[in-house]
Amino acid sequence: MSESNISIFEKYLTIWVLICMLIGIFISQYIPIIPEFLNKFEYAQISIPMAILIWIMIYPMMLKIDFNSIKNVKNNLKGIVLTWCVNWLVQPFTMYLICTIFFFVIYQEY
Structure with missing residues (x-):
């Protein structure tokens, strides 16, 4: 099997995310002045x-979208219909169901 052309960062992305989460938990627990300071920059509860x-996290993904390919959407209607059905008929x-399980089964005694 040939080795893929992904970088070390991409290869270990899960580990990087876990490390960042642990750093965030550490900062919030042991250096509370940082979250208190960041909470001052809020507008309309955002x-x-x-x-x-x-936005910085999403912007690079937006740059990789080929907007010219939208013209060819009519050539592959099966994919669009399947995506629409899953997003609007299955996921809600x-x-x-997941909410009901959590609210009325798992957290029933709370």
């Missing part, structure tokens, strides 16, 4: 630093 960081009921 954390501005969090919104900026999410699945999420309702």
